[in-house]
Amino acid sequence: MDETVSVKYDDENILDTIFIVEENMRDTFLVFGSPLIEEEEIQEMVECLRSGWISTGPRVGTFQDMFAGYIGSRYALALNSCTAGLHLSMIAADLQPGDEVITTPMTFAATANAIIHTGAKPVFVDIEMPAMTIDPEKIEAKITEKTRAIIPVHLYGRPCNMDAITAIADKHNLLVIEDAAHAIEAEYKGRKIGTIGDITVFSFYVTKNLVTGEGGMITTNNEEYAAKVETYGLHGMSRGAWKRYSDDGFKHYQVVFPGFKYNMMDMQAALGIHQLKRIDQCLKRREEVWQRYDEAFAQLPVDLPPAPEENTKHARHLYTPLVRLEDLKADRDTIQQALHEENIGTGIHYISLHLHPYYRDAYGYQPEDFPNALHVSRRTLSLPLSASLSDQDVQDVIDSFTRTLDRYGT
Ligand SMILES: *Cc1c(COP(=O)(O)O)cnc(C)c1O
Secondary structure (H helix, E strand, C coil): CCCCHHHCCCCHHHHHHHHHHHHCCCCCCCCCCCCCCHHHHHHHHHHHHCCCCCCCHHHHHHHHHHHHHHHHCCCCEEECCCCHHHHHHHHHHHHHHHHEEEECCCCHHHHHHHHHHCCCEECCCCCCCCCCCHHHHHCCHHCCCCCEEEEEHHHHCCCCCCHHHHHHHHHHEEEEECCCCCCCCCCEEEEEECCCCCEEEEECCCCCCCEEEEEEEEEEEHHHHHHCCCCCCCCCCCCHHHHCCCCCCCCCCCCCCCCCCEEHHHHHHHHHHHHHCHHHHHHHHHHHHHHHHHHHCCCCCCCCCCCCCCCCCCCCCEEEECCCCCEEEEEEHHHHHHHHCCCCCCCCCCCCCHHHHHHHHHHCHHHHHHHHHHHHHHCEEEECCCCCHHHHHHHHHHHHHHHHHHHHHH
């Protein structure tokens, strides 16, 4: 910077900008949650296209078998999204209009939207701190004679307190349908997530731990639920289309339920098969990044994500420090914007559902009804954590986040 420049631009904002440039801001935008797609997936996709089986076919069958093997569940049924899976689980479990389903407001909209799609009513229970997952101690107060199910969400990849949740469900004869969109690799006291509740639903959306572009999977050990998910997920037809046209001869189908169009395509499974083979390797990389962040941010005005509970495995889906507003001159959105200007893409997971217009107005919620979810909504910031990050990317995030919090510190 020569003298003429610094004299000319003496207003505070510009000086801030000069300061940033001098600190070696990265020159390309770091996209939040970008997937790691490797050559095996690309080759498999090409072969899939050449094979002619691009919709539901043999690759979906292979992917389901591999997934059931990985989770250790009796059944794994592939679908076109986790949202579809949540809807279908509740239909398969025979939820009826007017039933109530307990879940957390600190989740993605799909969890509660799917409850409404079945005609049931979502009933929110606040999260516990610092875990940020549903607070089992607050569940029983919300149970009525209409309550049929609990949907715990393994938020950010951290398993919920399943012992407490299962005990409550058993006592009140409720179903447990788990939203494991973040938690493919997670384990709870020696058991894989996906083998504990009645039904578990996973997501393979493009930012998740395993990606198929769009996609989801249901796991269950219950034969009746599995059969219903398979039938109801494809128009309510008694036989899958790919079996119908296979070389053992044409077979008629029968419509036994006005079902949905929720099937996964072989093009999606082509990605999933290879992503699943690499899943633990990718988790290892995210664990490394997580540890580097924890070490680098220990002295910053943030509450770091809590360490996993003993005897559990955290799936490390999202790294979400809470910015300590009490120690900062800026709100969370300002900090997020400052990172964006430094070419670091971040996310917000989540603004609690009870603060969104639909849920607020339809159920008359006040912000303070769920104080912990409100607290997190105002402070949470998700930093990049995918296995596609290079060491330099991680260093850039560390530098920018540290610089930004220093700048707005009190
Ligand atoms: C992503 C997500 C979903 C929905 O998954 P899709 O596969 O996109 O339908 C549901 N619940 C949670 C917690 C999620 O993060």
